[in-house]
Amino acid sequence: MNKINHCGVNSLVYGQLLQVKLHKMKRTQMILLLSPNEVRLIQMLDPQGTFSTYFDLTQISDIQQKEESQLKIINSKGAYIKLYFQSAFQLITFREGLDYLIKEANRIQKQLDSYNQIWSSALKLITQSDIDMDNKLNFKEFQFLIGELQIEIPERKLIQVFEKNQKNNQLDEATLYKLLMDITRRHELKELYQKYSSKQEGMFEDPLQAMLMTDKDLQQFYKIEQGQADYQPKRKLYNFYDFQNIIFNDENSIFQPKPLDQSQPITKYLINSSHNTYLERNQLTGESSCFAYQDAFKMGFKCVELDCWDGENGEPKVTHGHTLVNDIKFKDVIITVRDFAFYKDDNPAILSLEMHCCLKQQKRIAEILQSILGDMLFVIKDYKQEKMSTLQQLQRKVLVKYKADDQFLQEKLQLHSSTLFFAQSHDDMQYKSQEFDDHKHQANIKQFSQTLDEHHTKICRELLEITSLYAVTLKLDKKPELVWIVSSVSEDKIQDIIKKSHGKFFEYVENYFVRIYPLGLRFDSSNYDPFPSWSAGAQMVALNIQTKDLFMLQNYGMFLNSSYVLKSNQDVKMNIYVRIISATNLVWEEEKRRQEEIVDPYIKIRVAGNHDDVNKSEKWRTEVVQDNGFHPIFNYQCSIQLRHAQQDVIYFQAYSYSILGDSLLGQYCLSPLNLRTGYRIVPLLNSHFKPLANCYVLVQIKIEY
Template sequence: MLCGRWRSCRRRRREEPPMPAQVAAAVALPPQPAPQDTGSKRPGLRALKKLGLTEDEDVRAMLRGSRLCKIRSRTWQKERLYRLQEDGLSVWFQRKIPRAPSQHIFFVQHIEAVREGHQSEGLRRFGGAFAPARCLTIAFKGRRKNLDLVAPTAEEAQQWVRGLAKLRTRLDAMSQRERLDHWIHCYLHRADSNQDSKMSFKEIKSLLRMVNVDMNDMYAYRLFKECDHSNNERLEGTEIEEFLRRLLKRPELEEIFHRYSGEDRVLSAPELLEFLEDQGEDGATLARAQQLIQNYELNETAKQHELMTLDGFMMYLLSPDGAALDPAHTCVFQDMDQPLAHYFISSSHNTYLTDSQIGGPSSTEAYVRYQRDSGGEHSWEPSLGASVPTVGFLGATWLSLSISLMTDQLADIRAGGLILLYWLLQQLKGRVLVKGKKLPAARSEDGRILSDREEEEEEEEEEGVEAAEQRRWAKQISPELSALVVYCCATRLRTLRPAPVPPQPCQVSSLSERKAKKFIREAGNSFIRHNAHQLTRVYPLGLRMTSANYSPQEMWNSGCQLVALNFQTPGYEMDLNAGRFLINGQCGYVLKPACLREPDTNFDPECPGPPKTTLTIQVLTAQQLPKLNAEKPNSIVDPLVRVEIHGVPADCARKETNYVLNNGFNPRWGQTLQFQLRAPELVLVRFVVEDYDTTSPNDFVGQFTLPLNSLKQGYRHIHLLSKDGASLSPATLFVHIRIQSS
């Protein structure tokens, strides 16, 4: 039995005009097979045609392929054949290695940006011999390196730039149902071994393994024969469509739909409103139900009569309106007129590094990626580099002067209105804040900073490698740069005891994770009060040579605003950071809870009081989970789902379902996980899917993290992300969520 607000008997329907019998019959019919592609019966081209781009000249040129030169260095420059696959969403390329060529693909959905000309670090350094008009850069999501390419002609380069842009735009516009439809046709193309557009039972079994399901042979063959109306041991045309419809059935959604639709098997607007009210939807009205029908119903006859079929209901639940993340929170919705210290601010550490802290490569590309991931409106790339914690909705760029920058660039910015008279966040819009140490009045003849030796020794002992590195770079700061540091003056935070002279709002303290944890442990509430009006930056210990991360949650619990992480290292810590800043338009600024903003707050994360909220999550099913090893078609995942709570220590918990054997396509659980929460305003909820293994640690499949306050109740889909934060569409979890306050 599925959870929810069940009724022992169905409520009386709201008064509504009777539906004509012929209309009910028309919209209640099972979905008809899609018309066949007369231009080409190949599943791959049918998939591409669904994108509506088969006649586009740029896409057709990409289908034919191009010999593009890949640039890695001045000496490593190799020509390869690149060709768009017939699915329209992957690019095949071949590289020559001794004895035998190897073939690879990359996916359009993993592309973050396509740049023309010498607009990457690689092409600026190594592409000088090629005309910019022939050059393009494909930047990928996550940690994958850029692909710097040179085309034989400027026109061929433009065909790839324009073609990829069209494919990416079409992909972004696709609904979840369209993505699923396209996804399955892509696998049909791969499973059709002889490309005759007919599927034998052997090819159907291959298809099932490709989509991550190990179905019993007898059941699979019975399903195959039920669709083989021509009785020739081959499925083709409408028979394949029927097989796919049976394969993609969602019994759990049908059960919910029929509970509300009654005998006529269609939802009227009042019945849909009843479902929305049971979901706990804010602002559920009849007009809202009518709008959802217009937005998601596929059957025009049903839409004209304000009715929703099962297909339309599935479309709605797979859409952003049916997702776990509140759509209203995807825009800037919080008060942006509060002091800067009242916000969590997305922050990175040593942004220029792409790997380890010691000996790892550095790149200005890391800045571009970071600013892009932070929802930045623009990208300013300094000549020598800086630590750029955030560029967001406000366009307020932070620069930490850990190394010297071009003084004339910053002087121009200062002349353009850098210095501000107010500290309210909204008033910083369009400004650049420079954070750094001010040079002391006394300096040596060679320009080095003169500092108290005892303070240096104390800093060295407490901060170790990080402090030594900071002092080394501080010696290079020029007087002109120091003069720009006005509102974010770096200062040491030695104690939380009241100082003889109250600290100024323009002072910012930087603490290692070790020092911050010491303050949290020894003076929790005093630290929170300090952070209610002062900015605090926390950075990873210099001993984290591999660019590993600490959990940011403990620092957020104490109100620290700038919790800096190594963005180059994926893991649950970066998932938490992405989840924290997923909301508020992903602008990089999230308003802290009231208990962390009040100057006289008594909140202590170590003693948050009794439980205030009960979170109940029923994990129902999953859909189209990705294969972990595409090279091993017989490898099928055994998925389990874990729900993690990250918040104050008393709230932190993790619970998981059993695993489902050999089914990543449509596994079912129906298990309930419940959590008692004491400080719900700080909670992040992380949904994780793993592949169970009896002899080694489970393998990561996908995850999604979001704040509890942005989690919608009722039946919801969780749209999973990869380890690098890229979409795994159409992979989803289907859950029921209930949040009850004490």
């Protein structure tokens, strides 16, 4: 570690006074220092000592630098802290020290999780509960700890537990450890553990403590129950808590990654696509930001939209025109593309340019794309290709979508026809097929010809040369002369196309791109059901990613394995048997509510996708467990029959029941093709699709094909 890193680390170890703005609080002065009791926590104290809080280094999901003097630290729950520095040097020094401590905290956390998951989680809670910082908990602090664990224990009973175990009206760490181990024992695993434990050792009050699993026992468990014959244990002996930690570990997730066939032309894939990507909120008054593009790429989106407008000083900008949305520089967006487009995987990124710029600024856009992206920028070498390049050939490439120009494409194809292409002038375009009568057909041709005349002078030759997807109107009655094209269709019109010309549309999307986008009337940036378009074969079904609704959750599940999903015409039939056994750490997302209310949880399972599977499926849910979010036991079973599993997703949702309306606690979604059999955990996400710490649903999965 170099000198400046030492300075940064020391500033946090010994404390640094900074201007701080906590989430939903006013800006104030705070002392930031590494917790003396827990090296994975940064403590924040006001100079008067009247206020103290923590942020967990292992729960930091993002650090954003704004200007040269501000850092924004965001945790997995979406809460943030803003830090203000006097100079860029001070910021850099602090940032490098913080980065080092985060790396160390995650290393320590990983070691502890593999050794004793329960105690590593409890240590953080004890540190937070230890208000007077004496390494012991009095009754009030113990009560706070139990509340944070979302365990409903009557105060009278809690007093009895405390009195039985206290020394000098305090609970020391050793006593707390024993209490928490008893409280956090997963009794639902007892029979399973006993079934595979072959070794007896010593005499204990608790029979479980006398039983041990050998490495051979664990291998048998994985082979028989988990369907994994190649599992290699890391130790010779395992006690019950070791086995419990193996089950409740992220490596035992219900999600099974699958390799992706990259040998097909990219028109054969569904692509994770976004609409109005620059927006952080709604499209009338929301903010636009490069951070929105960062988030999109980090979530695995590969088709992003840039609404390009003339900016000041000859520099084009990205914004939502004729609204209160702010502007961001086009150049800054492309820098973000360069730095983050391949954050999740190396599959190609597509920049969908909605062009409103004058010719001069379009030329500037071409310059920016070439200078910043360089070799990343894919340029067509053979315009006469009969099929698109394969996914493998386009790894780590950026494709630009821009409106087509007849004259330019005829030149490239060495053709002389004047009616091969109808350039797309705006998103909400028409389509034509043989099912239109002659009158409408002629009217459409006239309309598109007028559009070409009006916009022809605005077409930029420099930008056309680096375009790899040319936007044209959708024509189902004639095979296009060029494969490097894309047609955009609104969500309402695609339904009409599928209904009237399903067969022709399905054939068309085998070789040519179609992009679906939300209606402009969705001012709140709400989403639409993507499955009808996916089922019809449309490759780019663009959703508003700033809105984390149910349709976005389904999109998350569809592309969880990869940002590109290979379309399959072969039906996959599955019978899935699910037993929802229990859950862990179901809590309110809001901090204040978490301290005031205990949840009454239940779990739902749903299928989304092919209408046959959805219509035939029932609505499955467990019973409500009263006053226990920490460790509710459900033992609920259901059977899910799918006939088109390749077109479906399965999603889990945890709710808290209320007569005034149920509240979402956590959620998760994945393709049935990625399900793992056996005893698995479902790692729940919050409303922002961020992982919830130690929040799982324990299930048993069996599959018949």
